[in-house]
Amino acid sequence: MxxxxxxxxxxxxxxxxxxxxxxxxxxxxxxxxxxxxxxxxxxxxxxxxxxxxxMHSSNLVWGGIKYMESKDFALVRKLCKSRNHLIKSYPSTVQEIRFLTTITKGFRHSPRYLWAGTWLYWLMGNGFTKLPRLLSPKKIKQEEPIIDINGSVGGFEYSDAYLHDNxxxxxxxxxxxxxxxxxxxxxxxxxxxxxxxxxxxxxxxxxxxxxxxxxxxxxxxxxxxxxxxxxxxxxxxxxxxxQHMYSKGIHLIVPQLTSTKRVLAFFADDGRLFFVIPMGNRTCIGTTDTHMEHPEVDVTAEDTAFVLENINKRLTLEKPLTQDDIISTRCGVRPLAIKAxxxxxxxxxxxxxxxxxxxxxxxxxxxxxxxxxxxxxxxxxxxxxxxxxLGVHLTDIDYRWYGEPPEPVKQQFMDQARRMNLDAMTAPTSTEPLSSRLWRRYAEQAMPMLEKIRQDPAEADILIEGTEYIRCELEHARDHEMITQLEDFLRRRAKVSLVVHHEQLRHSKGLKEACRVLFGDDAETYFDTYFAENRDTSRPYSSPPVEID
Structure with a gap:
């Protein structure tokens, strides 16, 4: 600190x-x-x-295709250009992903009408992404066997982007x-x-x-x-x-439902879009859209039931998802700007x-x-x-303040990783090679990590069971990422508490070792404080009983 x-x-x-x-x-x-x-x-x-x-978004970087229906084309055009710019500026982090949307009989628009809309969306994004496709129910089932096509009249596929990390x-x-x-x-x-x-x-x-x-x-x-x-x-x-209005959105994190790297999109019973989003070896399902009077929110039993009911209607799983399948939840408000x-x-x-x-x-x-x-x-x-x-002088007004380091810097990192055979140290449970993972998360700041691993290969060992975070990442977080509470690492610098169940973390020897790396002699205090102050988000929030005098 x-x-x-x-x-x-x-x-x-x-x-x-x-x-x-x-x-x-x-x-x-x-x-x-x-x-x-x-x-x-x-x-x-x-x-x-x-x-x-x-920290409660869908991890999607999208051009606002839903605003096509309200004909806010200027906003869609602006967001598409912004999406493209992020993909170009952060190629390791912000990546194109396909969205497969299934349409059921009786929906307010036909698949062909919506497919035509995705072509307009593609054109408004300067044709930057892959072309849209129109899909029959049979084709949908061939490509995504878990989708229930009973009642489907077809669908379409188009591209937006997502954050590879949280x-x-x-x-x-x-x-x-x-x-x-x-x-x-x-x-x-x-x-x-x-x-x-x-x-x-x-x-x-x-x-x-x-x-x-x-x-x-x-x-x-x-x-x-x-x-x-x-x-x-x-x-x-x-x-x-x-001023702001508030809309609450929740997501459920469950075990991986499909190995394909695409977003499955559906229209819920109330007509709103919701998604099945890849998250490594997990799947994120959501979201809801509930008007709130204040920004302090939590997941309720009704929220969970709504998402589970809607997803179970639209997927053919070996067994329906239940409360017990939920690993964690995300819940936050969208602040919506309105004229006062x-x-x-x-x-x-x-x-x-x-x-x-x-x-x-x-x-x-x-x-x-x-x-x-x-x-x-x-x-x-x-x-x-x-x-x-307002009168502040900026000494370098045209400076490009965002983006990944130049390609030669990345190439230098990858060459060094190749010479030390870094990717051979990748754990069998990991979803990607160590070289691409470290570059994406830390860019040029990963260079000292390579040297640490070269001197001591144990620095590449995964510390916390069920995750991909290695020892030298914890040391980097301690020294450079302002970890003040254990939750800062588990939920925000990393996504450990999203993909590992709360009770599994409580009994994790690896987490206790991670605490020693982060907090030294105070590790036990920080560990106990985390579990005292952070509830198991896989369960719906219930208000504490009111004491009556």
């Missing part, structure tokens, strides 16, 4: 061009963009980075970029509110881990608090033209995830509403433009 402690010291001794509140995808991309372009940037989050909406890992890599560019970032630092004093914002902050408080000075204050943007604006007395004067009676199912940047030039305050992973690079660039308009 030395990195975090050093950064907290800098937070209250330095002055910044911009302070960003919130380390989700909007805040992380903003921090990387501003720092890369030459601003002096601070980033804080009251929890861990990517600790809310940004969404929270993708977000953290933007934080990592920002740190590399000189930003000062710290998790578990809460903003208690801010006031404008002359040319600066003075933000009162609290170190959540020890309760100490201090002030942070910045020329510009950027509210990227995700679902809590409105609440933080209330703390600072900001009046904005937009429109009220909360809008039909949220018709709202898009597009982001809105709300700037108060008089106080040099920016709020970011809405947003999604697909559009993150646009958010970073647009905020940089806003900050310039």
């Amino acid at each position: 030395k990195l975090r402690n050093r950064n907290i010291e800098k937070l209250h001794t330095d002055e910044f061009d911009a302070l960003i509140i919130g380390g989700g995808i909007n805040g992380a991309a903003t921090a990387a963009a501003l720092a890369g372009k030459g601003a002096k940037v601070a980033l804080i989050d009251r929890g861990d980075f990517a600790g809310s909406t940004s 969404d929270a890992r993708f977000v953290f890599n933007f934080v990592r970029h920002a740190l590399n560019y000189g930003a000062v970032a710290a998790n578990y630092v809460e903003s208690l509110g801010a006031e404008r004093e002359g040319e600066y914002w003075l933000t009162q902050a609290r170190n959540v881990m020890d309760g100490s408080t201090f002030s942070i000075r910045s020329k510009v204050l950027i509210n990227a608090a995700g679902p809590w943007v409105d609440q933080h604006n209330a703390l600072t007395g900001q009046k904005t033209t937009h 004067d429109q009220g909360s009676d809008r039909d949220f199912l018709q709202l898009s995830r597009k982001h809105v940047i709300d700037t108060n030039p008089d106080s040099a305050h920016i709020s970011i509403f809405g947003g999604k992973l697909t559009d993150c690079l646009n958010v970073g660039d647009e905020i940089a433009d806003e900050v310039v308009r």
